[in-house]
Amino acid sequence: MEGSPDVEAARTVAKYIGSEHHEVSFTPEEGIQAIDEVIYSLESYDITTIRASVGMYLVSQYIRNKTDSVVIFSGEGSDELAQGYIYFNKAPSPEEADVESRRLLGDLYMYDVLRGDRTTSAHGLELRVPFLDHMFTGYYLSLPPEVRQAKNGIEKYTLRKAFDGTGLLPDEILWRPKEAFSDGVSSVKKSWYETLQEYVEEQINDQMMEDAPKTFPFNPPQTKEAYYFRQIFEKHFPGKSTWIPYYWMPRWSQTKDPSARTLKHYKTS
Numbered sequence: 001m002e003g004s005p006d007v008e009a010a011r012t013v014a015k016y017i018g019s020e021h022h023e024v025s026f027t028p029e030e031g032i033q034a035i036d037e038v039i040y041s042l043e044s045y046d047i048t049t050i051r052a053s054v055g056m057y058l059v060s061q062y063i064r065n066k067t068d069s070v071v072i073f074s075g076e077g078s079d080e081l082a083q084g085y086i087y088f089n090k091a092p093s094p095e096e097a098d099v100e101s102r103r104l105l106g107d108l109y110m111y112d113v114l115r116g117d118r119t120t121s122a123h124g125l126e127l128r129v130p131f132l133d134h135m136f137t138g139y140y141l142s143l144p145p146e147v148r149q150a151k152n153g154i155e156k157y158t159l160r161k162a163f164d165g166t167g168l169l170p171d172e173i174l175w176r177p178k179e180a181f182s183d184g185v186s187s188v189k190k191s192w193y194e195t196l197q198e199y200v201e202e203q204i205n206d207q208m209m210e211d212a213p214k215t216f217p218f219n220p221p222q223t224k225e226a227y228y229f230r231q232i233f234e235k236h237f238p239g240k241s242t243w244i245p246y247y248w249m250p251r252w253s254q255t256k257d258p259s260a261r262t263l264k265h266y267k268t269s
Helices: 005-017 028-042 047-066 086-090 094-106 112-121 134-142 157-163 192-201 206-210 224-236 264-268
Strands: 071-073 126-128
Touching (some): 028 192, 028 224, 047 112, 047 224, 086 094, 112 126, 192 224
Parallel strands (some): 071 126
16 A cells, blocks of 8 residues: 555565565455455454454465465464564563463464465465574574564564574664564555445444444454454455454454554554
């Protein structure tokens, strides 16, 4: 989307390593139009999973229609394994961060890996996730918790440090603060989640929200965006809400929205 910081970062990396660079853009209208197909492909109503899946679904569609590539490499799993989410900076202790990291890894199949697998396979592509290689994962988790924790306000510190001084990536990319996929596709001035929330405001009324606990007794939606996603999910998969046990949300943070851009650490980074 216009103003995306991820696009700027990708341009920097492509220029630095001399790779052939392609950009795939979509408008807010195209993103909103894709939501029904995305939810059908995902078989999920999780908020952040759907937000992030729209961009990945549309990129996969482009790859399928415009190239002969089939096997796609992606970075799923690194945030869970290497404690890359911004909220890990708020972990009370290395041990609690370790527990959270392992919990996230155990639930990947319902969230980020689900997103990666479904949005690509919907277009006949095959995803490869090198950060989840079982030997690498086993080694990384064998490191002491205090080695794997965020340091100096920098998430995924140990993984970044391993590449420090190698010249493989520009320093401004290697040490760039975490930008969630669902946020990085859009401008900092107006995030994708804000566009979605403006749209659903006209689709879901206050009475529907008041009745939400009765309409959807399991995991009742707390926001109009969640309600809108849940409606579409139930249209395709009635009575299957237990497929996801909870909405993905940051830990140790005072927020009601899964976007990292709502966190204080993000705003000051």
